[in-house]
Amino acid sequence: MRLLRLPRLPVRRALAAGLAVTTAFALAACQASSADKAGGRTKVTLGVGGQPLLPYLPTTLAEQLGYYKDEGLDVQLQDLKGGSKALQALQGGSVDVVSGYYDHTVQMQAKGKDVRAFVNLLRTPSLVLAVSPKAGRTIESVKDLKGAKVGITAPGSSTDFFLKYLLTKNGLQADDASVQAVGGEAGAVAAMESGRVDAAVMVDPAVSLLQQKLGGSEKVRLLADTRTPEGAEQTFGVKSYPAAVFYAGGSWLQRNPETARKLTRAMTRTLRWIQEHSAAEIAQKMPAAYAAGSVDVYRAAVDHAKPGFSPDGLTDEAGARAAAELQKSFSPEVSGKDIDISRTYTNEFVVSD
Structure with a gap:
């Protein structure tokens, strides 16, 4: 029986062809890798609980200064108009990180969910309880709010928590006032201005x-003002109280430690920039629309807010415990729960220079 002899391939040509193909793939891979390192950025979707509001000023300012890009990040800011809506977006997976209030990390742990703050923007809540000059009743203290219509940004937001805390602190029930969602910007001003x-x-x-529209601060009674460390101490008993923070799910932080570190570096750099510049310089860097046509008023508001911004991005444990106690005082979801404060925030990504 004759065996069929297959034609022999030119060995050198085959090896050369194979080597050429392998080299081409290797070069393509190297070029792709170089392109990724040179121009590629890590995309992060960052939800903001009311972007034009001053507690979130550092979040936008970091973008204006180019600090996110400096860290190799492509940060997409989404203005979600309220802290509770930003939290919902995080839970739904439409954002990776939230620029919102620390209170929500306590709220989530009480529900058995792992959400942690990892850089602190604001060391005072900067919340103000104000009385409308056109109120339909005499209101001289928090106790006079029983049965009154009180505006908040949104149900479940930190403005809502703050109101409930003040009511219970002054001997009322958390639901003694009639709460109405009015937003945090023009809507709130219009609701107060119209009565x-x-x-x-x-x-x-x-x-x-509001004070500018209604003729000065003497026309708008303030029942509580936590825009300064002194005001925070008077209200909560501590000078440093974590307010606006960046927070994310614990699993996201575990999967993306370097991204969290880069976000934190961009933010701490921004916080230092705030400390080193005047209110006028800060206001000039912000989008013009945030001043709502009143540049001088906006600049004055920034000047008033400056002392409340964190100088270093660190979360203070005593302040974190005070925030947890605030929620325990009025929230059935948190009251009686064993809140492990160490699992509501971390300072591990904050690196001191």
């Missing part, structure tokens, strides 16, 4: 704009 609400928990620049 649609008798009082409201507000955040600058809305507070300053």
Whole structure:
């Protein structure tokens, strides 16, 4: 039986062809890798609980200064108009990180969910409980809010928590006031200006704009003002109280430690920039629309807010415990729960220079 002899391939040509193909793939891979390192950025979707509000000023300022890009990040800011909505977006997976209030990490742990703050923007809550000059009743103290219409940014937001805390602290029930969602910016000012609400928990620049519209601070009674360390101590018993922070799910932080570190570096760099520049210089860097046509008022509001911004991004344990106690005082979801404060925030990504 004759065996069929297959034609022999030119060995040298085959090896050369194979080597050429292998080299081409290797070069392509190297070029792709180089392109990724040269121009590629890590995308992060960052939800903000009311972007024009001053507690979140560092979040936008970091973008304006180019600090996110300096860290190799492509940060997409989403203005979600309220802290509770930003939290919902995180839970739903439409954002990776939230620039919101620390209170929500306590709220989530009480529900058995791992959400942690990893850099602190604001060491005072900067929340103000103001009375409308057109209120339909006499309101001289928090106790007079029983049955009154009180505006908040949104149900479940930190403005809502703050109101409930003040009511219970002054001997009332958490639901003794009729809560109305009015937003945190123009909506809040309009509601107070028209008398649609008798009082409201507000955040600058809305507070300053309201005072300017209604003829000065003497026309707008403030029942509580936590825009300064002194005001925070008077209200909560501590000078440093974590307010606006960056927070994310614990699993996200475990999977993305370097991204969290880069976000933190961008933010601590921004916080130092705030400390080193005047209110006028800070205001000039912000989007013009945030001043709502009143540049001087906005600049004054920034000047008032400056002492409240964290100088270093660190979260203080005593302040964190005070925030947890605040929620325990009025929230059935948190009251009686064993809150492990060490699992609501971390300072591990904050590196001191």
